[in-house]
Amino acid sequence: MHSIRYQLAINPLAVHFLLFSLQLCSSAPSNDNGSFNDEQALLAFKNSLTSDPNSFLSVWDVNTNVCNWTGISCNKLMRVSTVNLESLGLVSQISPVLGNLSSLEVLDISNNSFHDVIPDLGQNLSNLKELHLLGNQLSGPIPTSLGNCSKLKFLDLSLNSLNGNVPLQLRKLSSLQRLLLYDNFLTSSRTLPFLSALINCSSLKTLYLGFNHLAENLFPSIGNLSAELTVLSLQQNLIGGRIPQEIGNLTKLILINFTGNALTGPIPSELEMLKDLERLYLGQNKLQGPIPWEIAPMLIILTQHSVIAHNMPFSAELSELQIAHCDLKPNNVLLDFYMTAHIADFGNAHILLKVLFDAEYGVGGRISPKGDVYSYGILLLEMLTGKRPTHQMFVDRLSLRMWVSMAFPDRISEVVDDSLLLCNGGVTDATCNYIIQLIKVALLCSKDSPKDRPSMAEVVEMLECIEDMFEGRTVDSKYQHDLYEMAISRRRARDLAVKNLRNRAIQTFLDTPAPVQKGSVPM
Known part of the structure; x- marks a missing residue:
């Protein structure tokens, strides 16, 4: 009788523990559901295409594991982590359903014919590390939501027709290493300088912003850009002001390209502090004064x-x-x-x-x-x-x-x-x-x-x-x-x-029969 009472006394605890465990199991995410959601998102993306001229995505169907589809890679949890559809001749708008690939780390749809605006992919792609959209026909502004992709390391939107101001929200990308926005119609202003905003991107190594309509000045704050910066390319813009002497702080620079802007004043002698500098392009500006001999690039x-x-x-x-x-x-x-x-x-x-x-x-x-x-x-x-x-x-x-x-x-x-x-x-x-x-x-x-x-x-x-x-x-x-x-x-x-x-050319000539002239009979 005592043992029965004791058993009844502990049963409520056991029941509570069991219910709690069941609750945890029911609330835990299912990898199968995640893979299914990835599959559905990619099928919706495929259906949104206007043209797949070479039928590269013909294997995208429910009878094949999504991780074996063309251009798709998955992580250990069988979630889609990479979508690489570069140079496949695809024609379409970029479907926002790609934003449902919550485990996506690399998205590369460069060198296709995607057009119209870039959707707000950054709202849900918190794991995104690389985004390659270059070489398409995209227009409109760069979505400010990309600033939410805190793990983003590589952003390439070059060779499109993007316009509007470069969003200052990109300064939140503290992990960003390469930023390529060249050959667009992007703008900035002297009141909202984009370059100064990039000082928060402390990992930045490569910055290509050439062939746009950036109209800001070079401020001394340029010297506060990432100490890891090796390439600074701003050619063919509307950038004015003087080249700040603080540029000498960027001691790892290998290439500087300021060609085709509206820079004025002298060439700062502080450039001689850049011991790794191999290429320096300053043509088509309004620079004045002597060229410091000390900085004449050895190359x-x-x-x-x-x-x-x-x-x-x-x-x-x-x-x-x-x-x-x-x-x-x-x-x-x-x-x-x-x-x-x-x-x-x-x-x-x-x-x-x-x-x-x-x-x-x-x-x-x-x-x-x-x-x-x-x-x-x-x-x-x-x-x-x-x-x-x-x-x-x-x-x-x-x-x-x-x-x-x-x-x-x-x-x-x-x-x-x-x-x-x-x-x-x-x-x-x-x-x-x-x-x-x-x-x-x-x-x-x-x-x-x-x-x-x-x-x-x-x-x-x-x-x-x-x-x-x-x-x-x-x-x-x-x-x-x-x-x-x-x-x-x-x-x-x-x-x-x-x-x-x-x-070989002589032999080919000798082996080629002479043309039969009009009126003659071939032997």
């Missing part, structure tokens, strides 16, 4: 040698004629508006027949292209050292070439122009090696005997090898430490390819 200087070499007349391999310029020097290398080098003043040039020269042409004072190769080598040394061959330090038998060759390769910091920010000035090893390789080319070109100098075609090959190494592209490890041999190897491979192509 602009170093890329000119390649452009000059390509412009040098080295047509011996392609023509029966050669041209010897005979007066290649800095004054005859002109830079156009885009800082592209052009060779000028052919007043002393000579047209030379190829048949007049053998392997040692140029010996004995005869005019030859090898003289231009020598001039190019000296020109390159001038660009790298900042000194002319007529400098007062070069007396007796000491020449510019001899001075550089004595320091090459271990002591180049003693001869290269300080403005190029040498190895001991904080430049990367890759850049330092780049300079060493350029000096090597210059010394090869300026050898005393013409027969020891490379041809201009071989110089171009060497420069292309250097560019490949500098840009991290693959080069033949066999020639990693012998630039000239690498260039010769490439030249031979290219000549062989041209020879094979020529032979």
